[in-house]
Amino acid sequence: MTATVAPTDDASPPEAGVLRVALLGNPNTGKTTLFNRLCGLRHKTSNFPGTTQESRVGFTCIGSRDVEVIDLPGVYSLELDQSESSVCRGVLAGQTAPKGEAAQPPDAVCIVVDASNLARNLAIVGEALRRRLATVVVINMQDIAARRGLRIDVERLSEALGCEVVASQARSGEGIAAIREALTRARIPTDTPPGDEDGLVAWVDRVYEKAIAPASMDVARASFTDRLDRAFTHPIIGLVLFAAVMTGLFWVLFRLATVPMDLIDGVFGSIAAGIESVLPPGFLADMLANGVVAGVGATVIFLPQIVLLFLLISLLEDTGYLARAAFVMDRALRPFGLAGHSFVPLLSSHACALPGIMSARMIPDRRQRLATILVAPFMTCSARLPVYALLVTVLFPGRPGMQALAFTGSYALGVVVALLSALLARRTILRGEGRPMALELPAYRLPSLKSALLTTWDRSLVFLRKAGTVILAISVVLWWLGSYPIVDPPEDVASMRAQASALVATSPEDAAALVAEADAAEASHAVRASFMGRIGRTVQPVFEPLGYDWQLSIGVMASFAAREVFVSTMAVVVSGQDDAEDEGVLTALRTAQRSDGTPIFTTATAWSLLVYYVLAMQCLPTLAVTAREAGGWKWAGLQLGWMTGVAYVLAMVVTQTLRLLGVS
Amino acid sequence: MMPADTTHPDSTAQVRLCDLRVGQSARIHADTLDAEDAATIRAMGLRPNASVSLCRLGSPCIVRVDGRGGCGCRIGLARPLAERLLVTPLH
Numbered sequence: 001m002t003a004t005v006a007p008t009d010d011a012s013p014p015e016a017g018v019l020r021v022a023l024l025g026n027p028n029t030g031k032t033t034l035f036n037r038l039c040g041l042r043h044k045t046s047n048f049p050g051t052t053q054e055s056r057v058g059f060t061c062i063g064s065r066d067v068e069v070i071d072l073p074g075v076y077s078l079e080l081d082q083s084e085s086s087v088c089r090g091v092l093a094g095q096t097a098p099k100g101e102a103a104q105p106p107d108a109v110c111i112v113v114d115a116s117n118l119a120r121n122l123a124i125v126g127e128a129l130r131r132r133l134a135t136v137v138v139i140n141m142q143d144i145a146a147r148r149g150l151r152i153d154v155e156r157l158s159e160a161l162g163c164e165v166v167a168s169q170a171r172s173g174e175g176i177a178a179i180r181e182a183l184t185r186a187r188i189p190t191d192t193p194p195g196d197e198d199g200l201v202a203w204v205d206r207v208y209e210k211a212i213a214p215a216s217m218d219v220a221r222a223s224f225t226d227r228l229d230r231a232f233t234h235p236i237i238g239l240v241l242f243a244a245v246m247t248g249l250f251w252v253l254f255r256l257a258t259v260p261m262d263l264i265d266g267v268f269g270s271i272a273a274g275i276e277s278v279l280p281p282g283f284l285a286d287m288l289a290n291g292v293v294a295g296v297g298a299t300v301i302f303l304p305q306i307v308l309l310f311l312l313i314s315l316l317e318d319t320g321y322l323a324r325a326a327f328v329m330d331r332a333l334r335p336f337g338l339a340g341h342s343f344v345p346l347l348s349s350h351a352c353a354l355p356g357i358m359s360a361r362m363i364p365d366r367r368q369r370l371a372t373i374l375v376a377p378f379m380t381c382s383a384r385l386p387v388y389a390l391l392v393t394v395l396f397p398g399r400p401g402m403q404a405l406a407f408t409g410s411y412a413l414g415v416v417v418a419l420l421s422a423l424l425a426r427r428t429i430l431r432g433e434g435r436p437m438a439l440e441l442p443a444y445r446l447p448s449l450k451s452a453l454l455t456t457w458d459r460s461l462v463f464l465r466k467a468g469t470v471i472l473a474i475s476v477v478l479w480w481l482g483s484y485p486i487v488d489p490p491e492d493v494a495s496m497r498a499q500a501s502a503l504v505a506t507s508p509e510d511a512a513a514l515v516a517e518a519d520a521a522e523a524s525h526a527v528r529a530s531f532m533g534r535i536g537r538t539v540q541p542v543f544e545p546l547g548y549d550w551q552l553s554i555g556v557m558a559s560f561a562a563r564e565v566f567v568s569t570m571a572v573v574v575s576g577q578d579d580a581e582d583e584g585v586l587t588a589l590r591t592a593q594r595s596d597g598t599p600i601f602t603t604a605t606a607w608s609l610l611v612y613y614v615l616a617m618q619c620l621p622t623l624a625v626t627a628r629e630a631g632g633w634k635w636a637g638l639q640l641g642w643m644t645g646v647a648y649v650l651a652m653v654v655t656q657t658l659r660l661l662g663v664s
Numbered sequence: 665m666m667p668a669d670t671t672h673p674d675s676t677a678q679v680r681l682c683d684l685r686v687g688q689s690a691r692i693h694a695d696t697l698d699a700e701d702a703a704t705i706r707a708m709g710l711r712p713n714a715s716v717s718l719c720r721l722g723s724p725c726i727v728r729v730d731g732r733g734g735c736g737c738r739i740g741l742a743r744p745l746a747e748r749l750l751v752t753p754l755h
Contacts, residue, residue, distance in 0.1 A: 119731040
């Protein structure tokens with residue numbers, strides 16, 4: 001336990017200027033729901049400097065007064081030796097502030113308390129009151145308390161605490177107006193709880209005794225929770241239900257995301273076409289259409305899946321099920337040196353590793369957190385899907401059943417290698433006993449769609465900002481490497497165009513076909529002669545043991561920073577077109593041949609590429625986030641080296657084994 | 665401090681939390697945890713004198729912290745923590 005901050009002077013908050021309010025409370029008390037109710041979309045998300053703790057600062061007006069609300073991390077105690085508690089202590093003492101804000105004590109503290117768990121929540125109220133800041137206590141989640149037959153006497157509680165107390169149900173909006181009014185007249189509490197732990201416990205008991213009206217627990221409700229928990233946390237039934245929930249989640253994800261993804265693809269395609277038709281041909285038009293717009297489109301196209309995943313996870317979290325899933329998964333993850341807390345980051349990484357790695361902050365044990373961050377990108381993210389789609393089509397043309405099996409196998413391979421890698425890390429560089437899990441299992445309840453939508457909006461913006469900027473820059477660089485130097489078209493292209501001109505009058509269809517063939521040949525030649533083409537040829541010996549020729553090497557190199565680039569790069573290299581959705585292009589890719597007549601995609605190379613793309617680290621934004629969240633670029637370097645090394649070795653094993661077996 | 669092999673707890677002896685029967689209530693007596701774990705679970709409500717009942721046995725187990733008047737919460741607890749929490753069973 002750390003020392004308590006000495007009491008400050010007893011001045012009340014200023015009557016004018018921006019009122020700065022800090023929202024404090026235990027986890028699962030509806031603090032974020034209240035923040036969303038108070039500020040809605042008017043907020044910004046950043047980090048507390050020098051920490052990985054996310055800070056949300058919201059803005060609202062109460063009457064004519066501007067109010068700034070700081071959403072502090074949920075903590076069980078201000079005095080714990082944990083990063084979240086340290087941030088809360090710092091903000092209340094005026095030593096820490098969200099990025100870009102001046103460090104000064106808040107004008108008022110709003111402590112959110114779970115009405116159904118008042119005794120425990122009063123402890124943090126006592127710790128906060130000791131800080132001698134203007135305080136308002138919000139008794140939230142009255143619905144759950146009422147269901148349990150609990151009755152809290154707000155007036156008597158207010159008397160006992162010496163500050164204003166407001167009853168609310170933030171989810172339905174009940175009591176929000178009263179909270180807003182109370183914040184403007186918040187005063188320093190008249191009571192100062194004792195500073196020692198035993199004294200605080202006795203104080204909590206006294207306050208609780210005064211505030212709570214004796215009532216019997218709702219036995220029916222308790223047994224309802226018991227019954228649900230018996231199923232959801234059962235070692236076998238719990239796992240089966242978990243598998244069913246996850247199957248449903250991913251089914252909804254992939255089913256519903258297709259339509260907006262196609263729409264986004266179409267919109268960005270139209271924008272690129274519009275730019276090319278408006279601007280004169282040349283550097284600017286080419287860079288804007290094929291660099292900037294294509295780059296932004298390549299990122300934004302995954303947004304529907306990410307939004308849906310966040311929404312579904314938020315809703316599941318709100319029901320209380322996600323904590324049970326983490327509980328069940330603790331048993332499965334512990335043998336690999338991870339904990340139940342690692343489950344949500346690993347689950348989120350199936351949409352995108354960026355939010356997955358960011359959500360690893362909730363893992364209390366440092367070693368388990370680092371291990372989770374290191375292996376999270378092994379999970380199959382959305383960006384891998386176009387590559388999987390191409391390769392399973394190459395492997396099993398016209399056999400959707402086998403394609404689905406190969407798809408599932410790819411997901412499974414990522415999970416297995418992630419778990420084994422975590423085990424290796426925990427036995428070597430992150431050796432040591434992990435902190436055993438202590439996880440609150442919140443009450444089951446119907447989820448709030450509004451709250452989930454606001455959380456989704458917030459996290460999606462973070463994703464777009466982080467991924468969009470970096471991928472955009474990478475895309476422009478890749479475009480330049482793939483487009484320059486500009487070379488003259490090959491001689492046969494010139495003769496094809498001449499033939500086409502001669503045929504225009506007599507056979508316009510043949511002429512058009514010849515022009516298309518000439519365009520494709522010219523584009524293909526340009527890519528081969530580009531810097532990227534040269535790099536592909538230079539690095540090809542490295543990929544020789546994997547069976548990749550120089551053309552595949554270009555694809556692999558181009559997708560170093562963003563794996564989804566592989567499909568469009570291969571389409572350009574092989575066919576001179578970049579529309580991988582086009583069935584003709586997919587066929588061209590599948591049947592593409594080298595100059596000696598052998599196929600580029602043999603069975604062995606396709607399997608090898610599939611393994612490589614499941615396992616390799618090919619995402620610069622992920623490396624940047626790993627460096628930030630793990631606390632240094634050495635972790636990002638380790639992630640890059642390990643993932644790419646494992647991918648290379650296993651892909652080589654696949655190629656060589658299949659060759660030995662006579663499969664090519 | 666920890667009772668050895670208490671597989672049949674009676675109502676007065678101190679036993680490990682994980683030695684309770686499912687549904688059995690007890691009062692927390694002490695813990696033999698390291699300072700950080702002890703501080704965390706105390707802050708979560710598992711402090712000396714807290715009334716608890718075991719909802720699920722196993723690894724991890726589920727324990728309910730029973731506050732007066734129906735107040736309380738449920739906590740999923742890893743086996744190593746449940747083994748180091750000493751409780752006095754209640755009738």
